[in-house]
Amino acid sequence: MGLPQVEELLGGQYVYTVSELTREIKILLEETIPPVWVRGEITNFKHHQPSGHMYFSLKDERAQIRCVMWRSRNLNLRFIPADGMKVYVHGRVVVYEARGEYQIEVEELLPVGIGELALAFEELKRKLKEEGLFDPEHKKPIPRYPERIGIVTSETGAAIRDLVSIIWRRFPSVELILCPVRVQGEGAAQEIAAAIEAFNEYGQVDVLIVGRGGGSLEDLWAFNEEIVARAIFRSRIPIISAVGHEIDFSIADFVADQRAPTPSAAAEMVVPDRRELLRRIQLLMSKSYRHLERRIAHLRDRLKAIQSSYAFRWPENLVSQHRQRLDELARRLEAGLEHRLEVQRHKLEGLTQRLESLSPEATLRRGYSITLDEGTGRLLREADQLKDGRVCVQLWRGRLKAEVTEALPGETWRTLKLKTSRASRRRGSDAA
Amino acid sequence: MTEKKQEPRSFEAAMQRLEEIAAALEAGDLPLEESVKLFEEGMELTRYCASRLEEAERKLKKLIRRGEGFELEIME
Numbered sequence: 001m002g003l004p005q006v007e008e009l010l011g012g013q014y015v016y017t018v019s020e021l022t023r024e025i026k027i028l029l030e031e032t033i034p035p036v037w038v039r040g041e042i043t044n045f046k047h048h049q050p051s052g053h054m055y056f057s058l059k060d061e062r063a064q065i066r067c068v069m070w071r072s073r074n075l076n077l078r079f080i081p082a083d084g085m086k087v088y089v090h091g092r093v094v095v096y097e098a099r100g101e102y103q104i105e106v107e108e109l110l111p112v113g114i115g116e117l118a119l120a121f122e123e124l125k126r127k128l129k130e131e132g133l134f135d136p137e138h139k140k141p142i143p144r145y146p147e148r149i150g151i152v153t154s155e156t157g158a159a160i161r162d163l164v165s166i167i168w169r170r171f172p173s174v175e176l177i178l179c180p181v182r183v184q185g186e187g188a189a190q191e192i193a194a195a196i197e198a199f200n201e202y203g204q205v206d207v208l209i210v211g212r213g214g215g216s217l218e219d220l221w222a223f224n225e226e227i228v229a230r231a232i233f234r235s236r237i238p239i240i241s242a243v244g245h246e247i248d249f250s251i252a253d254f255v256a257d258q259r260a261p262t263p264s265a266a267a268e269m270v271v272p273d274r275r276e277l278l279r280r281i282q283l284l285m286s287k288s289y290r291h292l293e294r295r296i297a298h299l300r301d302r303l304k305a306i307q308s309s310y311a312f313r314w315p316e317n318l319v320s321q322h323r324q325r326l327d328e329l330a331r332r333l334e335a336g337l338e339h340r341l342e343v344q345r346h347k348l349e350g351l352t353q354r355l356e357s358l359s360p361e362a363t364l365r366r367g368y369s370i371t372l373d374e375g376t377g378r379l380l381r382e383a384d385q386l387k388d389g390r391v392c393v394q395l396w397r398g399r400l401k402a403e404v405t406e407a408l409p410g411e412t413w414r415t416l417k418l419k420t421s422r423a424s425r426r427r428g429s430d431a432a
Numbered sequence: 433m434t435e436k437k438q439e440p441r442s443f444e445a446a447m448q449r450l451e452e453i454a455a456a457l458e459a460g461d462l463p464l465e466e467s468v469k470l471f472e473e474g475m476e477l478t479r480y481c482a483s484r485l486e487e488a489e490r491k492l493k494k495l496i497r498r499g500e501g502f503e504l505e506i507m508e
Contacts, residue, residue: 143444144444144447145442145443145444145447147442147443150495155494160492164492168490171485172485172486172488172490173443173484173485173486173488173490175490175493176490176492176493177492177493177494177495177504178492178493178494178495178507179494179495180494195495198495198497198502199495201502202495202502274485277447277481277485278482278485281447281450281478281481281482284450284451284453284454284474285450285454285474285475285478287454287457287458288453288454288457288458288470288471288474289471291457291458291460292457292467292468292471295460295464295467296464299464322464322465322468325468326468326471329471329472329475332475333475333478
């Protein structure tokens with residue numbers, strides 16, 4: 001028959017099986033393209049059940065690429081992907097041999113927008129980590145009993161109030177020095193870094209607390225900036241970072257010598273509690289007393305033995321003098337410490353009661369409110385004090401931020417029309 | 433480190449000395465006279481530490497740059 005041989009037709013070239021060729025392609029693709037970030041729009045999104053894996057395509061105007069995000073990875077997603085969403089994807093290009101398709105195996109998925117901040121965060125974190133800024137060997141020990149503590153935070157925030165009150169409650173004689181900074185907005189990071197440097201130049205503090213209270217990712221952003229991270233790293237003074245609420249981690253947290261989840265936690269970390277210390281001191285001294293007492297008792301026994309065996313006259317009163325002196329010292333010690341603790345406890349109780357009676361809580365509950373100048377945080381008593389500007393009104397529950405449109409210095413509360421309560425007042429007997 | 437008996441260098445030094453004294457008295461290998469002296473020193477330190485832990489009127493200070501140096505300003 002005239003049929004040509006297969007080999008002739010193929011010009012003597014090697015004939016691949018489908019599997020072999022696919023394997024070659026797989027090796028070529030997977031080995032030459034490192035893990036990448038890709039930006040695109042999600043399309044054909046499917047969250048497969050029950051496997052939990054996510055399948056979708058990423059597209060732009062001209063191309064598409066298949067993506068898969070395994071369940072183990074997508075469990076940590078903080079948002080639900082959907083068609084039309086613009087995202088960043090981080091992952092490796094892999095070939096799915098069974099279908100002859102290449103796709104991205106997605107490790108991370110971030111929405112564009114919030115994604116931009118998160119991306120910058122991840123990138124900076126990676127970079128500083130590689131440079132060794134987070135390495136444990138750079139962590140300086142925090143002194144156990146600091147004499148002076150430097151604080152870098154806002155002058156007006158809740159953080160400084162919490163820090164001051166908790167630190168002094170725990171360890172009253174420690175000195176606190178604040179270098180006030182803006183903790184959010186334009187220029188905040190520069191101010192924070194400069195404050196850390198200022199404390200290092202000043203030099204006379206044992207430890208620094210750098211932080212602020214909780215807020216959104218954008219609010220906390222200054223603490224994710226490189227300039228702050230580098231200032232923390234350069235600091236010769238050990239630094240405790242205290243940024244936001246417990247769940248937030250900032251770049252500053254990774255570089256700091258110690259991370260506190262909140263400013264209050266930093267306050268608890270930085271000084272020991274005086275009651276525990278007093279207990280510790282008492283324990284040390286009473287242990288010492290017991291050892292000494294045992295020793296004297298032992299000596300006395302020996303003395304007695306000597307006296308009886310040798311009928312030797314020994315100046316016994318020398319030993320009993322020691323014993324008496326020790327007893328006397330111990331009495332003074334116990335009395336002193338107990339008295340101190342008692343006095344402190346009374347003082348504290350008195351203070352607590354006074355604080356409670358001074359608290360405006362009850363007044364606020366009755367419908368009154370406190371108005372503060374938002375700029376200075378100053379309490380406003382007269383309309384004169386603020387002609388225009390922003391105020392912060394503290395109600396019993398919650399707070400209002402408001403813009404003053406007009407100040408009426410002449411008006412008194414007597415001319416105020418209390419519309420809401422009038423009806424109920426008419427019904428009830430209004431003694432006031 | 434050698435401290436004067438009356439004025440410890442710092443709270444930390446005082447606490448450390450107290451621990452040393454307790455350990456020395458526990459070991460019990462010093463002459464009795466010296467042990468009693470140590471105990472007395474311990475009491476002095478205790479007094480110092482307790483005074484450092486007493487409530488005190490404290491003012492928050494603000495670090496302010498002035499030319500080449502710094503100033504501390506008392507905050508209200």
